[in-house]
Amino acid sequence: MLESPFNGVxxxxxxxxxALIRMSCVDAHSIFLAATHGVAGFLFALTVAAALxxxxxxxxxxRQFGLEFDLRRILRVILEKAVSAIPIxxxxxxxxxx
Numbered sequence: 001m002l003e004s005p006f007n008g009v010x011x012x013x014x015x016x017x018x019a020l021i022r023m024s025c026v027d028a029h030s031i032f033l034a035a036t037h038g039v040a041g042f043l044f045a046l047t048v049a050a051a052l053x054x055x056x057x058x059x060x061x062x063r064q065f066g067l068e069f070d071l072r073r074i075l076r077v078i079l080e081k082a083v084s085a086i087p088i089x090x091x092x093x094x095x096x097x098x
Contacts, residue, residue, distance in 0.1 A: 011064070014056075014057065014060045017056060017060075018053045018056055018057055021049065021052050021053045021056055022049045022050070022052075022053050025045065025048055025049035025052055026045055026046060026049045029044075029045040029048065029049075030042050030045040030046070033045050
């Protein structure tokens with residue numbers, strides 16, 4: 001989603017950097033983490049790669065376009081997602097399967 005403004009103005013070097021960050025993080029960490037922690041390790045490697053690429057895009061958007069993020073709204077969305085996951089986590093730990 002954040003890659004679109006860069007592609008729209010002809011700056012394909014930023015999305016290329018994002019792809020290289022994602023690829024290097026996933027390649028470097030997923031093999032080791034998947035071998036030691038299974039699927040959870042692989043998902044953690046994907047999460048770290050996504051977080052690093054979004055941070056890189058956010059920095060580029062701030063530097064080139066002056067785009068700013070409202071931290072309160074971002075934290076509110078994260079909190080809402082965490083609260084909505086509570087019933088699913090409770091069901092997983094209760095021994096009942098959906």
